[in-house]
Structures are given as structure tokens and as C-alpha cells.
Amino acid sequence: MRIIRFINEHSVPVLGALTDDGKVYPLPCADFMELVDQAEKEGTTPSDFIRSNIQSIKPLAAGLEDLQLLVPIVAPEVWAAGVTYERSRDARNYEATGGKLDAATFYDKVYDAVRPEIFFKSTAARTVGTGQPVYIRSDSNWQIPEPELGLVVNKEGKILGYTIGNDMSCRDIEGENPLYLPQAKIWKNSCSIGPAIRLVDTVEDPYDFQLTCRIYRNEEKVVEGTANTGQLKRKYDELVSYLVRDNEIFDGTVLLTGTCIVPPNDFTLQDGDRIEIEISGIGVLSNPVKRPSTHSVAV
Template sequence: MLPISNSLMDAALAGRVWRPGVGPSLVTLRGNDVVDITSSVHPTMRDLCEAPNPAQIVRQAEGETIVTLQDLSNASLNAKAQDDLRWLAPCDLQAIKACGVTFAGSMVERVIEEQAAGDPARAEAIRARVGTIIGDSLSGLTPGSKEAEKVKELLQSEGLWSQYLEVGIGPYAEVFTKSQPMSAVGWGADVGLHPVSEWNNPEPEIVLVVGSDGTIKGATLGNDVNLRDIEGRSALLLGKAKDNNASCALGPLIRFFDDGYGIDDLRRAELSMSVTGEDGFELQGHSSMTQISRDPEDLAAQTIGRHHQYPDGFVLFCGTMFAPTKDRDGPGLGFTHHTGDVVEISEAALGSLRNTVRLSTDCAEWTFGTAALMRNLAKRGLL
């Protein structure tokens, strides 16, 4: 499957590719052609996202046709060296932030992870107990409301109160740093698991693209790779669980808001996901933004404001309702990744994001950071 279907060719799309002998370049699509629109006015995706109307710029930009969509995608799946043609994550200088526990289903699974202390063998029994007590009491609950406080009291009385439910139904969202600027991988790349993890899963998510003034400019797709055992042992291990080599995938492109696509479309987004293993295992997943407990605009507002500025803007994972429980390696063990798994996340208005699962230690090392980008752009006369 190509990253973008023909039905999206009229959308205001922009991404980044690595051009051999050139370096990272901003691109858009003109039909099936990938067109380089990098300029001295907008040399980075950060600069494009800071413009008042990125969609208009993308549509009007002149550029150089460099490759077809099909050939770029084929090259990305076969890229091995630093200078090979390939898709990059569509963000560059922006901070990469994420919100957790924003869906009722994932809240329950986080409680289970914590109660199981990261041990998947204990999860099934705990899941049954938690489900009996909580039931559907979290469905439609407004975080921070009086009703949420009553649920909190119920859970505390049952000895099941959790820090995950605090951020899930309390007044404050969980916002954390997923990975560093320039470290995310793009469509077709390997995505990484820390080798100490034995219980993990993909997380299909809508990712907001937010300017330095807090305005949501558009969106893309993301895979917030989740190490359930590491985070489940202690929330203080969140950094170890989240920020590792190639543990963050974004793409294929940013779709900018315009008259035909906006925040209400994100609120209605329906994400589908498939995992296909080399062992023949298959898993289908789904996440509906209609079920999110916190509105995307609220998540952005809790991230940026007078309390915290982002002069280069940021991208923000919105969380997922997907929490796989299908057994893979034995009864009661639930799902965990095997290396070689192919993960594909799709959404009708944003395309599809495909990545192959490896250990972080087997993924390409991250060597091209912000300093390298600045030197590259200066050499090309774009700064």
C-alpha cells in the first residue's frame, strides 16, 4: 500500500525526504510526483509550520520534481545507508511531545500494567478484577468533573486507585517528551524496541502539528511505541520506556488545515492498524478519536501557554484507545511484538504509516541532529 491514496491528492500535504547528495528536503505531492519545495524562505518544516497559512504556501510553491511516489516508497523500504533516498519524519526542529491515558480503554490497561508490575503473566487475572469493579464507569466521563471525583473515590475504596487514572480522569493531562527533535523515523523505516523489554505494543495515534503561538496547523499519523513492562514497573521509568533509538515513527506527511479539512475532522478520525508477523501472526486494531476523553484543543492548550513556550513549535501525540490483549506466545500472555513485525497505521484523511519492528540496538543509529541540519542548509545556501 502506498503512503497516500489518490483520494488525498488534492489535500495540502507536505513532508520531508532525504535526497542523496543533497540532504533533508521539504516536499509536496503533485499527482503521483514528489516535488521538492525547499526554499530560503521555508528551509525547514518548522519554518513552513510557522507561516500564517501553510496550506496556501504548499499549494502555490514552485519546485523540482525528484521522484514518483511509488519509487520513493520502494526506495524507503530498501534504504540502508545514511545517504539513501527515503521518507523522513515530516517534522524537524519541533519538539516531539505526547499525551498518555487519554482514552478510557487505555486507562484500564495502564492500571493493569501497574498492578501487574510489568508482568504479562499476571495481567489476565487483574484485568478480570478491574473490569468487574470499573465496568463502563469511565465511558463518557469528563476528566476533572464531579462524576470523575466519585469514580476516583470508588477506585480508592477498592484499592485500585492509580497514577494513570489520575491523569486519565483528573484535571491535568499527562504530557511528556516522546523523543528529541530530529530523532523520529518516517514511513518505511525500522522502528525500535529497547532490548530489555519483553512486553510491548504499537500505539496508533493522531499527531497534532502545533505552531509556536499554540495554533494547531494540521496533523499526521504516529506510532508511539509502548514498552508495557518497563513503564508498568514504575512511572519513573517513562523516559526509558519512551525515548529510545527509532522508538518514534511519524508520517507519511503533514496534512495542513484548510477550508476542506480542520479540527472537526480530527475529532471524527478513525484509525485502523494491522500487525503482520514473520511467524504468520496477524493483529487488527482500531482507535476512534470520537472516544477520546480530552479534546485535542485542550491537549494542545495544556502543553503550550504562559507556563511553557515552544519557539519552534511542537508535534503532539494525542494518545490511543488501542490496547491489545490477543494472546500471541501463550494463553494469558496477551500480545507483544516480535522483531520483523510490520505495523501499518491508516486513517482516511491522513494516509498510512508503515514501519518494521526491530530492536533499537539494530536500528540505524541517529546521527543527523539539529547541528548537522544547520550546517547542511548553510552549505546549500538556504540560511
């Protein structure tokens, strides 16, 4: 069972349930956290709450492909974990050392450390959904998507569901100096999530999600990579425990769990590209790449 948000025929955002056979049912809740709260009040799981509510109603005549999808949850904050896969560690080392792959760096240290890297990624205003453009920075020449599994959590850190995230990154800015990480990660439309949330109690093995990232240029596929969450070095509960440690988070926060798919080192995103990130059981997050025509420049 998956949860989506879309614009209905009255131009109003509504919550919907997407069944595994592709049928969409409108739900009597304004947003994902209200759904979770209603299920909790009735002493049941969100998936059982949904099943009981859709028994007496018909699915929408429109299919998923006909709907204008929104972010599945308006996440007040998006956080991210870094260097959680070996491939990510190697890529970060390449950036930091100028290609000297045998040179050890602080990325090796954090990969092997007890404490994971957790950093702030985005706010609701900077986060877009499937079909909406992600932006590239005007002051970077080496930019890539980072396809990641996202954890949707409540304020206590309980994992409620799984979604897809794109942690847009500037490899040259991060590689120049680790203190530049916020600028390498956070800017307008630098994060996308969606198209759905897979409810946690409907997932048999969360360490067996298959991830695929495809990048198209002029409708020709120029990059494709695959990974599996079984390659993660750390467990989800471990990452969440560090996020909430001495920290206040909010219901509906999303924590991205790191990437294992990195485009070739000579690749950078360009205006007009299209990024597709697919995760088994969740869907496909698709975003066109745009370079805004105007930028705010500090004087």
C-alpha cells in the same frame, strides 16, 4: 493537501506538496516551518501558498511510492499525552495491577482529572520516519506500538497540521512503577512520525480521523485494531494548552494525542515485525522492528 520530505535525485532533502490525487510537487522551502512563515508573510494560508506556487510547475514523474521519504518535519521535541482514551486507561490499569481490572489506580484519577497527563517522548535524534526501523529495548519483555494522531504546533501552541505517530512503549516497565515512565517511553529509535503532515486548514473535522494499526510477523498479519479520534476524551486545544503552560516549546514541536488501539495483553513485539499505522487523509506510517545487536550497558 499534505506536506512530505524526501531525498531528491541530487541526494538532497527537499520539501514537497502531496495533493489528494497523489501528485507530488517540489516546494521552494527548506522545511515545513519555512513554508508556514512564508505563507504568513504573504498573508495567506499554507495551502493557498502552495496552490499559488505549484500552478506553474509540473509534478514529479516519480510517485510517492518511488520516493525515499524522510520525517515530514525534524521535530526538535516530541511530547505525548496519556490516558486520553478509555481503552488506554484500561490497558494502563491492567499493567499496574497485574490484571486486576476492577482495581482503581492513578490512571483512573488522571482520566477523570482536569489536568491531563503530558510527558516528554522524544528528540529529533531519537525520531525516525516511515520505512526506518524502530527499536525494541533489551531490558523489556512486553513491548508494543502506540498508534496516535500527532499535532504539529508552533512555539505559541498554534496547531499547524496533523501527522501520524508511533509512541513505542514497554508495558512491563511502566506497569512495574510509574516512576519508570521515561525508561518505558524513551530510548533510541523509540518514536516514529510521518509519512506526511496534513495541513490544518484542509481538515473538515479533526475529530473524525480513522486510525488503523496492523502488525505483521513473517509477512502474516497478527494484530489489527481500529479507532476514531471522536473517541478522545479531551480536545486538542486543551492538550496543547497544558503543554505550553509555563513551558517553552519550539516551532515544529509534535504532540502525540494518545492511543485507543492496544494489542492483546499476551502480545509483544519481536525483531523482524513490521508496524503499519494508517490515518485517513494522512497516509501510512510503516516501520520494521529491530532489536539492535549491541547495547550500551552502564557498569
